[in-house]
Amino acid sequence: MSAARRVLPGFGLSLGYTLFYLSVIVLIPLFAVFAKSATLTLTQFWEATTAPRVLASYRLTFGASLLAATINTVFGFLLAWALVRYRFPGKRIVDALVDLPFALPTAVAGIALATIYSPKGWVGALLAPYDIKIAYTPLGVLLALTFIGLPFVVRTVQPVLEDLETEIEEAATSLGAQRWQVFRKVLLPLLLPALLTGFALAFARAVGEYGSVIFIAGNIPLVSEITPLMIITKLEQYDYAGATAIAAVMLVVSFALLFLINNLQAWSARRIGRVG
Numbered sequence: 001m002s003a004a005r006r007v008l009p010g011f012g013l014s015l016g017y018t019l020f021y022l023s024v025i026v027l028i029p030l031f032a033v034f035a036k037s038a039t040l041t042l043t044q045f046w047e048a049t050t051a052p053r054v055l056a057s058y059r060l061t062f063g064a065s066l067l068a069a070t071i072n073t074v075f076g077f078l079l080a081w082a083l084v085r086y087r088f089p090g091k092r093i094v095d096a097l098v099d100l101p102f103a104l105p106t107a108v109a110g111i112a113l114a115t116i117y118s119p120k121g122w123v124g125a126l127l128a129p130y131d132i133k134i135a136y137t138p139l140g141v142l143l144a145l146t147f148i149g150l151p152f153v154v155r156t157v158q159p160v161l162e163d164l165e166t167e168i169e170e171a172a173t174s175l176g177a178q179r180w181q182v183f184r185k186v187l188l189p190l191l192l193p194a195l196l197t198g199f200a201l202a203f204a205r206a207v208g209e210y211g212s213v214i215f216i217a218g219n220i221p222l223v224s225e226i227t228p229l230m231i232i233t234k235l236e237q238y239d240y241a242g243a244t245a246i247a248a249v250m251l252v253v254s255f256a257l258l259f260l261i262n263n264l265q266a267w268s269a270r271r272i273g274r275v276g
Contacts, residue, residue, distance in 0.1 A: 192265075
């Protein structure tokens with residue numbers, strides 16, 4: 001018998017081009033980061049990556065990114081649910097506004113947020129009498145990261161919701177399940193992989209965000225400095241090895257967190273497959 005024909009011809013050429021493209025765009029730049037940081041001694045590397053300002057930036061960057069991704073997962077799901085399951089006036093406008101953080105330049109978003117939430121801004125002025133400050137605080141960083149990450153969750157969950165048949169919910173209800181039981185035991189397992197994917201995308205975007213954050217953060221040392229700003233500061237000081245050392249730490253931590261999230265997503269998908 002002759003060998004089965006491949007669905008796509010030129011597999012070897014396609015795979016070779018893919019690996020070459022991936023190497024040039026992703027692997028070589030990442031290797032360069034680690035190679036440049038390797039020029040430092042262990043002591044220098046440790047000092048560059050564990051300075052008090054750098055440690056404070058780690059806590060703010062990763063903490064705010066995780067919290068922003070969590071907030072976006074909850075409210076992004078609710079927004080996607082409303083857009084898919086309900087009809088209301090201005091639905092198309094709301095659906096279009098979801099993509100605004102995609103299209104809006106990050107610097108413009110940062111300036112707009114800083115203007116609105118500064119002590120003299122529209123919202124900041126209303127909160128000032130209650131001694132609530134958003135701009136130039138870690139809360140402002142969280143706000144900016146939540147703003148830029150929301151579309152990732154909505155656009156990831158929305159197609160899955162559209163593909164879910166309402167008959168599944170109706171069948172569970174007819175069997176006596178309450179609304180919370182339908183959501184927890186029927187809908188949530190089916191939506192969990194998409195929610196985890198949206199969470200991972202929102203987190204990854206937030207960790208590397210720079211333009212929309214620096215304007216509203218105020219960049220106060222040990223308070224509202226993010227790690228990407230520390231890298232830029234090192235580059236401005238011509239400390240390229242120090243900048244790549246901090247970048248290497250960010251890469252390792254981000255990869256570890258994303259690896260964990262992807263494993264949870266794969267576990268959830270396998271669990272759904274066994275249940276199905």
